[in-house]
Amino acid sequence: MKITVLGSGTSSGVPVIGCRCAVCTSSDPRDNRLRPSISISHGDRRFVIDTTPDFRTQALRSGLERVDAVLFTHSHADHIMGLDDLRPFNFHQGGRIPIYGAADTIGTVRQVFHYIFSERARTTFVPQLDTHVLNGKPVDLHGLAFEPIRVLHGRAPIYGYRFGNAAYLTDHSEIPEESMEKLRGLDVLFLDALRHKPHPTHSTVETSVESVRRLAPRRAFFTHISHDLAHKETEQALPPGIQLAYDGLEIDVA
Ligand SMILES: [Zn+2]
Ligand SMILES: [Zn+2]
Ligand SMILES: [Zn+2]
Structure with a gap:
């Protein structure tokens, strides 16, 4: 199984429109972050977690040639x-x-993309999609089980996913204890790490380092990164075993 980081940025992406800060004007390609998403390659199947506003660009530049299923973490625009x-x-x-996705996520997706799901939808000019609600139970997709992991994004419960020995927990400010139990024995763990300064709905570098310390995955990658964090300097200060994700990063999962 292989994970490809399609985007490692926060909701605005980096650079932020109109911003001239050091990170937004950086020449390090790792400081150029599209909105947060990964693709998962399992045999000849391809899965995507979230379809960001940058999905077309991400699919083209990563050479994504098929999508067997999409799993949504939540329904925020990014x-x-x-x-x-x-x-x-x-x-x-x-x-x-x-x-x-969760019931509320699928509900919002159906509402936002009403033209895709309406009874009168034209048959060939809209995506042909079937929606499935996950009620906290794992789903088997072509031999790979995806288990929803409940996290708190501010006060809103949303999903991360565990699949095999990897887990992807984007937007969250808290991982409830019962979810921590489902994240033992991981090879690869992705965590939200927006910036250093506390945020009401996102984890910081410091709180995610603490989550890594408690969960002890073999490798951890931080994502959903804002323009507060320069890739090189931030990563140099991280404990061993933790890296900042960057767009295009490919990880083989044990
Ligand atoms: Zn987000
Ligand atoms: Zn900036
Ligand atoms: Zn969000």
Whole structure:
């Protein structure tokens, strides 16, 4: 199994429109961050967690040639707005694409993309998608089980996912104890680390370092990164075993 980081940035992406700060004007390609998402390659199957507003660009530059399912963490704009760009995959691979998420997430996706799911939707000019609600139970996708992991994004409960020995927990400010129990024995753990300064709905570098200390994965990668964090300097200060994710990073999972 291989994970590709499609985007490692926070909701605005980095550079932020109109910002001239050192990170937004950096020449280090790792400081150039599209909105947060990963793809997972398992045998000849490809899965995507979240479809960001940058999904088309991310699919093209990572050479994504099929999508067998999409799993949504939650319905904030930076995680869903690229949904319409699944359409070419319907043409190439044939058949409908299943999308998964919590009931409220799927409800919002169906509302925001009303034209895709309405009874009157044209059959060939909108993505052909089937929605599936996950009620906290794992789902088996072509032999790979995805287990929803409940985290708190501010006060809102949303999903991260564990699949095999990897887990992807983007937007969160707290990992409840019962979810910590589901994150033992990981090879790879992705965590939200927006910046150093506390934020009401996101984890900071410091709180995510603490989560890594408690969960002891073999390797940890921080994502959903804002323009407060320069890649090189931030990573140099991290404990061993923790890296900042960057767009295009590929990780083989044991
Ligand atoms: Zn987000
Ligand atoms: Zn900036
Ligand atoms: Zn969010």
